[in-house]
Amino acid sequence: MAASERTITWQFWAGLSFFAVVVIGTLAGIGWLYYTAMDAQEVPLKRLVVQGELQYVTPADVRTTLLGEPLGSFFSADVNEIRARIEAMPWVAQASVRKEWPDILKVFLVEQKPLAHWNANQRDDALVNQAGEVFYADKSVLEQSLPYLSGPEHAIAEVVQQYRNTSELLGLNGFQVQQLELSERFAVELVLQNGLQLRLGREALLERIQRFIDLYPQLEKHKELPLESVDLRYDTGVAVRWRSKEEVAAEQQQES
Known part of the structure; x- marks a missing residue:
């Protein structure tokens, strides 16, 4: 009876020891696999x-x-x-x-898909993207010419919308917007690619642009000197300024 009990006891401890060895080995293997997986030297991204x-x-x-x-x-x-x-x-x-x-x-x-320069007089690296969001990047990589937009920082969406509306109508008639400025009072001024400045004010912008488009052929024929600005902020008519001979001569001298 005593021998039988000793045999059972020995088998129990042998089984328990084997189980402990298996558990410890398993845990050690899991630990090794974990540290190997986490080690950048063992499983690197190459x-x-x-x-x-x-x-x-x-x-x-x-x-x-x-x-x-x-x-x-x-x-x-x-x-x-x-x-x-x-x-x-x-x-x-x-x-x-x-x-x-x-x-x-x-x-x-x-x-990023740049739409225009943004407030360039404040930051050289500021741009606005097609979604109307401002971002900052190295402009030296730009391959295309972009317009310059400026206005209050809280009115970016308004500036972009005004640019899109005005440039679309002007573009259909052969004009390209080079600059658009929105004042704190939300008045709009444009500069076209040929240097002509358009003062549009705050209301009826598209109607005023259409008035400019209709009048432009007559304004071009009126004087030999190039146009400098057209003020369209009047309900009827416009105020026009031509560049002087002295201004034209000074610019030609600088270019030469």
Whole structure:
């Protein structure tokens, strides 16, 4: 009886020891796998793939941004944090990031689409995008000429809307808006590509522009000197100023 009890006791402790070894081994294996997965040296992100219609941002720019701080391993790298870092780049409007086994980081970019310079007399790097949002970026990479918009910071949407409305009507008639300024009292002034200034005021802007379009052929024939400004803030008629011979001569001398 005593021998039988000893046998049962030995089997119990042997089984318990084996179970403990299995549990400890399993936990050790899990720990090893975890630390291996989290170690950037063991499972590194080796390749970066940048996609999107890129004009202002290069894959090298993205790589430089990402290498500024540790990325982590394939498993530990936080795609949301990486996306936030990329979207902080001046010319990036939106980014999506995903990891692809075993070592690829894929980034899809949507760039800012600039509409115009914004309050250039206050900041050299301020731009407004097609969505009417102000952003700040290096303008030296711009390949196209953009108009200059200015106005109160709280009225960006109003400035953009006025630019779109006026430039569309003028564009249909062969004129291009180079500058638009919205005053604190919401009065609008335009400068066309040929340097002609249009004072439109605050009301009936499109009607006043149409009046200018209708009168322009007659104004062009009225004098040999170029037009300087047309004030359309009157209910009937306009006030016109032509440039003087001295002003024209001074400009020609500067250009030469």
